[in-house]
Each structure stands twice: as C-alpha cells, then as structure tokens.
Amino acid sequence: MLNPALEPRHNWRILLQLRAITIVGQAAAILFLFLFFDDYTNVAVMSAVIAIYALINGVLWIQLRNPELPGNTSYFLQLLLDVVELSLMFYFSGGATNPFIFYFLVPVSIAAVVLPLKYVLSLSIICTLAFSVLLNFSQPLPEFDESHMNITLSEWGMWFNFALSALFISTFLNHIVNHMRRQQTWLSRNREQLLQDEQVLAIATHAAGTAHELGTPLNSMKLIVEELIADAEENSQVSEDAYQLKNQIELCSRILRKLSEEATITADLHNENIEAKEYIEEIIEKWRILRPEIELSVDIMDAQSPKIQVDTTLNQALLNLLNNAADANPIDIKLSVRWSKSTVTLTIQDNGPGISNDVLERLGQQLTSTKDGMGIGFFLSNASVSRRGGTVALYPVEEGGTITEITLPVI
Template sequence: MDNPALEPRHNWRVLLQLRAIAIMGQAICVLIIFLFFDTVENTALMAAIIAVYALINGILWVQLRNPELPGNKSYLFQILLDIAELSAIFYLSGGTDNPFIFYFLVPLSISAVVLPLSHVVCVAVSAIIAFSFLSVYNLPLPEFTEKSLNLTLSHFALWFNFAMCCIFITGFITHIVGYMRKQQSWLSDSREHLLQDEQILAIATHAAGTAHELGTPLNSMKLIIEELLLDIKDNETAHKDVQQLKTQLDNCTQILRNLSEEARINEHWHNDITDATQYMEKVLDKWRILRPDVSLNYQVKAGASPFIKVDPTLDQAFLNLLNNAADANPNAIEIKAKWNLEEFILTIKDHGAGISNQVLERLGQKLTTTKDGMGIGFFLSNASVARRGGTVALYPVEEGGTLTRITIPFAEKQT
C-alpha cells in the first residue's frame, strides 16, 4: 500500500502552487503601481524579476512530470530562490516598510514542514539576513495622500497582506493537516494488515505442521484397510463398507497433499483472470460434491459476465463462506451473483439462527471463536478476498439468518 502523505512529488507541487499564487499577487501589485502611480521608477525592473521568476516556475512544472525528482538539497535551493526573489522585490519597493515583508514567513513555513532541521535553520538564517539587509538598504516607497485613493497605500497593503495571510493559513495549513491525517490512517491500516499477516502466517505454519503429522497415521490406516480388504473379500457387505473407508482415506490424503502444495507461495503462484460467473459455477459444483445435503437457489444476473482475478486461496475463501451458511442451516440457501460498473458481487443468504452484533464487529478483524467454529474460517476468507481488493460483510436478516456479501473488483485487463 502506498503512503499518500510521503510522496515527494506532492511536496514539490505544493511549493510550485504557492509560488504561482505569489507570482500572480506580485504581478497584480506591479500592474496597479504602473497604472496609477507614475512616480515609481522601478516598475519595469520589478516586472522583469517577476517574469524570470515565473519562467523558472514554469520550467519546474514541466520537470515535475519526470519519474525521478531531485532531493532535499534542490528543494532547499528553490526555497532560497524564493527568499532571493522576495528580497529583490522588497528592495525596490520600500524594504521593511513594505507591508508584505512578512511574506518571508511563507517559505520558512514550507521548509519547516518538508525539510530536515538543518535545512530549516539555513532558511531561517537567510530570511533573517534578508530582513536585516532590507531594513537598512532599500528604495523607499513613494508617499501617497488619502486624496488620491481615499486611503493610504500603507493601509490598503496592510489589509491585503492580512487577507493573504488568512488565505494562506486556511489553505496551506489545512492542506498539510489533511495529508497528516491520511498518513495516520495509512499507518493504522498498515499495522492492521501486518497483524493480520502475522496471524495468517501462524495459522499457515500450524496447518502445514498438522498436515505433516497427519500423513503418518493416514498411511498406517491405509495399510491396515488394505489388509482388511484381503481378509474379508468373501464378505460382500463388510468389503463394501471397508472399501468406502478406503475411498474416504484417499480423499483425506489428497486434501492434505493439495494443502501442502498450495501452501508453497513462490514465483510460480498462479493468478488467473477468468469469467466471474463461470468461476462461481465451478466453485458451486465443487461445493455440491462436498455438501450433498445442502439445498440452494442460485441466481445470476443476465448479461455479459465480467472478468476477475482468482487464485486457489480465493477458491477456499468462497468454500469457507458457503460452508458457514450451510452449517447455520443447510436448507434453502439463496445465492445471487451480480455486478456493477466496478466489481463483482456475490450474496449468500442463509436462514440460520444468525450472529450477534458483538461477534459481527469482531469477525474478520481479528481471530474470533464462535460456537459453530466459523471465526477462523471467516478471518482467513476475509484476508483472501482483501488481497484481491475485495470486501466481505455480514448483515443480519430480519426474518432470521445472515446475509454474506462478497465483492471482488474487476480484473484490470479483460479479454
């Protein structure tokens, strides 16, 4: 899972966006001075500085499309470039008497959020030096009286500066806080997935050991049954019963063999893209063999079926959820397959006793034990479906029973 709050590209995008806002504000101020105040002599020079600054910002926007981005040193250089540009503009427009002088705090705020402490200190020292220089060396602002604009330029600039500060705090700080919340959510989800993976690994390790331990007694039982078949070959009834036991033992041996083979997760683990309805029909056919006592009603949405990505763990996940419904009540199980524009949806409705709300809140999030033993099976099924980007949810039914809703997103490429 990618962390949305730690992407360097986002930090560069925030810097360039704020720089673009500063460029537009500076350009508007220079335009107002050019149109209404003829006594200012440095308007053309300020416009040239802003134009070069805008050109640099545009070039960086283009470079932002590159897959590889420069590191913190380049980011620091751009912050220092902001301070240099502001220093040049303020030198030509009154120095520290300019009401916008506190815009120096904007690049400092950005660096404090993005850069390490040593770089932030460098920015702070640069801003202090620039402020100190401008307090002594600058070209003074022209004096304007209230008769020309009904208010002094200083008062208007102070109002505009305050408004810009409010916009900056509302936009930038809120934006940063939003990404911090996303980061916290990402960390919480990562911890939850890590805990689930550890629990699944523990179950898989125990299952592999159990499969190995069961192999020896099953082989011994098979040898004994083969000897019994030879001893009772004249007794047709007993021979038939023992033959059935041998068949069941062979099935157990095959199940353990499949469990051992499918537990080897390596580069040969296959992920198939298949037709969703055909896949579900195969799963249901296999389930009918395992649970011949179950009566079900299977309905499929009309129309072209979507494609989904499957693997053996998903097969077992569906079987576990179907078995949970059958264990609750094997009669009149309703299964419906449908889909929307993005995902395949399967609902399984049983008419059992239902599940308490307390158990519903814990199922799938951590290992939970219920009276019918469905907790571990549901936990593993939920994890398998989640690996495919899907969800498993349980809903109580008013007339009694439980509705299980499984969603699987469509495969990226459909053929």
C-alpha cells in the same frame, strides 16, 4: 490516531469554546465603551448582536449532547455565522482600523483544519470580501474625530497581508492536515493488515505441521486396511466396508498432498484472470457436489460479466462462506451476483439464528470463537478476499438470518 467517531464532536466543542471566549472578550469591550465613552451611540446595537450570538452558542452547546451531529455544511454555516458577527462588530467599531480585525483568520484557520478545501476557500473569499468592505464602510471608534475612511497605502498593505494570510492558511495548512490524516489512516490500516497476516501465518504454519503429522498415521491405517482386505476376502460385507475405508483414506492422502503442493506454489503463478460469471458458476457447481443436500437458489445477472483475478485461496474462501450459510440453516439459501464497472458483488442470505452484534464487530478482524465454529473459517475467508482487494461484510436480517456481502474488484 483519533477515533473518527469522536473527531466531529471534538471539532464542534472547539468551535463553541472559542466562541465563548470571543463572546466574553466582546462583552468586556462593550462594557469598557459604556463606562468610559458616554457619547458612543453603538453600544446598544453591539450588545444586541452579542446577546443573539451568545444565545445561538448556548443552544448549540445543548445540541452537542445528541449522539448524531450535523455534517460539514452545517459546520461551515456556523463558521460563516462567526464571520457575519465579527463583520457587524467591526463595522460599529472602526472597521479595518480595529486592532482585532485579524481575528477573521481564526474561523479560516478552524475551517482549514476541519473542513474540505472547497469550504475553506469559500470562507477565505468571504472573509476577504468582508475585510475589503470594512476598509471603506464602518463607523469610527469614539477616540477618532474623523468620520470618513480614506484608503491609504498602509491600508492597502493590510488588505494584501490579510488576503495572502487567508490564502496561505486555507491551502497550505489544509494540505498538511489532510496529508497527516492520510498518513495516519495508511499506518493504521497497515498495522491491522500486519496483525492479520501474522495470525494467518500462524494458522498456516500450524496447518502445515498438522498435515505433515497426519501423513504417518494415514500410511499406517492404509497398511492395516490392506491387511483387513486380504484377510476378509471370504466375507463380502467386511471386504466391501474395508474397500470403502481404503478409498476414504486415499482421499485424505490426496487432500493432504494437494495442500502441501499448493502451499509451495507462489501467489504470482497461481493467479488467474477469469470472467466473474464463469468463475462463480464453477464455484457453485463445486459446492453443490460437496453439499448436495442444501437448498440453494442462485440469481446471476445475464449481462456480460467483467473479469476478476482469482486464486485457490479465494476459491476456498467462497466455499467457506457458503458452508457457513449452510451450517446456519440448510433451507432456502439465496445467492445473488451483481456487478458494475468497478466491482463484482456476491450476496449470500441464510435463514439461520443470526450473529450477535458483539461477534459481528470482531468477526474477520481477529480470531473469534463462535458456537457454530465459523470464526476461524470466516477470518481466513476475509483475509483471502482482502488479498484480492475485496471486502467481506455481514449484516443481520430483522426477520432472522444473516446477509454475507462479498465485494471483489474488477481488473
């Protein structure tokens, strides 16, 4: 699939190259008329039209070096300029009887490949109107003695053929090109999603194996601690420390059991539809318990919130993103929650050192190592949000820090 950032420049280059070929061909035709038809009086006017056309094309070649190019409207206006120039040249050289009259189909074909359908249909109508006018109004070529242009059956056939060809190119070809673009976009996104799923699966497999392996040493530690408690009954301080250590080991065991249980539950059974405001408040309350020392200011809309679909992976994703902000700088973290008819948006702003542009480009799309260790956590969080049809984006702040924007679809 072509890089979308390079496609507009390629389209403009093709247009300017075709113009250059057209200018050379028209100049050669004018030179032929000048050399072999002394009584032909339109050479000067046609030469002036070509000169202006060539000047505009040269200016556009220079502007092609700019990093930013104008959009579809400007491209349409340039194709319209081609049609105007061709109409003037055909007017002074036989009109619809000119053997090159069907060159009108070239700008229509370019528009069908490059521009949206509304521009293509507009240009097709304009070309058809120009062709219709040239059937009745034009100046004859020098080899014809007749100065009037009566419309014959053959000319009506030419008009119908031109209109039908323009309509076919503008609709059918545009449909085919757009279909191919959608197909390429779909394939590209699915390749990226497949690669991301493979990386997540690799992490999950490794985590499950690690959780299983940790079970044995935790059980051994639990037995040793129980023996320490039994031996240290006379020493209250040692006994208290041993009890605390036992509680921590039991907590680790419960976490591992919960991890194994959640891994066996299917996604369909674990989905839940809940109001966004209620869900986010639960996440915030849980996070405050985990990180009570962090300063977090929350701004949530007062209006009735829509419902979103959540699961345990999304819970952990939001907790990870809040933890990333807290790890960057635990002071004055801001969380803003807004929603519309189609999306719920959470914005987390921290005052940390920020993230380099190089890391920003790769973060969430592939496994990335960062100094603060947020790479794998953000990768998994991004994958969890994407499963729910949402997006995660990071934006650097000029004053320092990073804005994390999470968008979730409304059901």
